[in-house]
Amino acid sequence: MAFGKIAAINTSGAVAAAAVTISLAMLGFSYMSFAWAWVASAVVTGLLAVGLSRQFWIFRPSLVGWRGMVAFGGYNGATSLLYKTYEALPYLLLGRILSLDAAALYSRGLMICQLPDKVILGGAISVILPAFSAEARQGRSLKQPYLNALGLITALQWPALLVLAALAYPIVDLLLGDQWHGVVPIVQIVAIASLFSFSFELNYPVLVSIGAVHDIFRRALIVCPVSVVIITAAAFFGLRAVAFSLLLVIPFQAFVSLTFVRRHMVIGWLEIWSAVWRSAVVAAITISGPLAVVIYIGSGFEISLVKALSAAALAAAGWLLGLWLTGHALLTEFCEGLPISGAAGWWRQGS
Known part of the structure; x- marks a missing residue:
């Protein structure tokens, strides 16, 4: 810790x-x-x-608890191997079937779409895993902490991904340069598909915390082969087809993952929706500003960096407005973390 x-x-x-x-x-x-x-x-x-x-x-060698270590290491290692193979496959297929340029565009598109997760949730697992483990050792249910975490994560991830999709052109121009404009459609498609990945950062630590590492391996045995088949079939139809295939692959992976989690914590689909619907409203309000700028300019998504900054400012204002209108728990957390005395108390009184 x-x-x-x-x-x-x-x-x-x-x-x-x-x-x-x-x-x-x-x-x-x-x-x-x-x-x-x-x-x-x-x-x-x-x-x-x-x-x-x-x-x-x-670092002293020891055989204490070696059975548990071998079981955990075996399941965890096999799972990592399956996912690493799945992650590397698109690059191999695109480079072999299409061209190295297609593989490079796909790689850059994924890299940009992973920025919100890396910036917002990059260190989450380091905190979530020990926190969930401590709750499990005390014999407490992880259901409510899991649902609360889903609500907080989606309030950050969903607005960021939607803004990324809307402002993909200026973001690519800023981060990669104008020679990479071909990656913009890939970024937009993958960003939308990534909206379904909201539970991915939580599923591994919660299953490990309750001693269900074998279910992590079983999940990988299901999702990886199916995902590989879908992506392989799409690769024969071009780069964008591979990106569009993620609109099937990521929701499928999310469904299977949540199904395994629900088996251990008895969570209903309506309970998951109740945990995230406020975040959906926040995301819709957040993206309304950037979309209004894009529509007003009338040149599609190819807007300048200055106009993109204006759209980003509107997105930030819309995000805060959405948190306030929905009474989202994230705003309470945010106010409690402010160094300004009385901020959290003001929010509670205002709600």
Whole structure:
């Protein structure tokens, strides 16, 4: 639970990777700059993890609890292998069936669509897993914390993904440059499909916390082969077909994952909807501003960076308005975290 040390370790690794990448690129190492940056990041992260923990006894070989370790490691390792294979498959198919350019466009599209999750939820699992585990050890139900977490996550993730879809053109232009404009439709399609991934960050920690790691493996055995078949079939119809296939793949994965979670916590579909409907309203209000700008300009989604900033400002205002109108729990959390005295109390009185 030493999240400050974890943040310091991860930040140091990222800084080392960035410094090595830039330095070697300037020295002419080309694409090998990234390879050596991975090495540098791993070394820095490993040394700091060992140095800051100062618990060297944990590296002493031991066979205590080896059965549980083998069972968990076997299930978890097999699951990781299945998902890594599934994640790598689109690049292999696109590079083989279409072209390397198609694989590159798909890679960049996914990278941009993953930014909201990495920025908003990147460290969530580090907090969620020990929190859920502590609740499970106390014999408490994880149902309500799970539903509460769904509500908070969707209030952040859904608006961010919708704004990303609406402002994909200026965002791609800013992050990648105008030579990557071909990735814009991919970003828009994948961002919409990613709306169904709202439970993904929670499903793994909640199942591990209740000792159902075997169900994580069973879930992977179901979703990975089906997803591979769908994506493989779509690859023969082009890059956009692969992106559109995610509109089937991600909802299917979400349905299977939630089905396994519901088996252990007896959660109804209506209860899940009750936990997230306010977030859906918040997302709709958030995206109304950027869509109004796009419609007013009348040139499609190809808007300038200045106009995109105006649309982003409207999105932020709409997001806060949506939280207030729906009485969303996230606004309460936000106000309680403000350093301004009385902010949380004002919100409670106003509700």
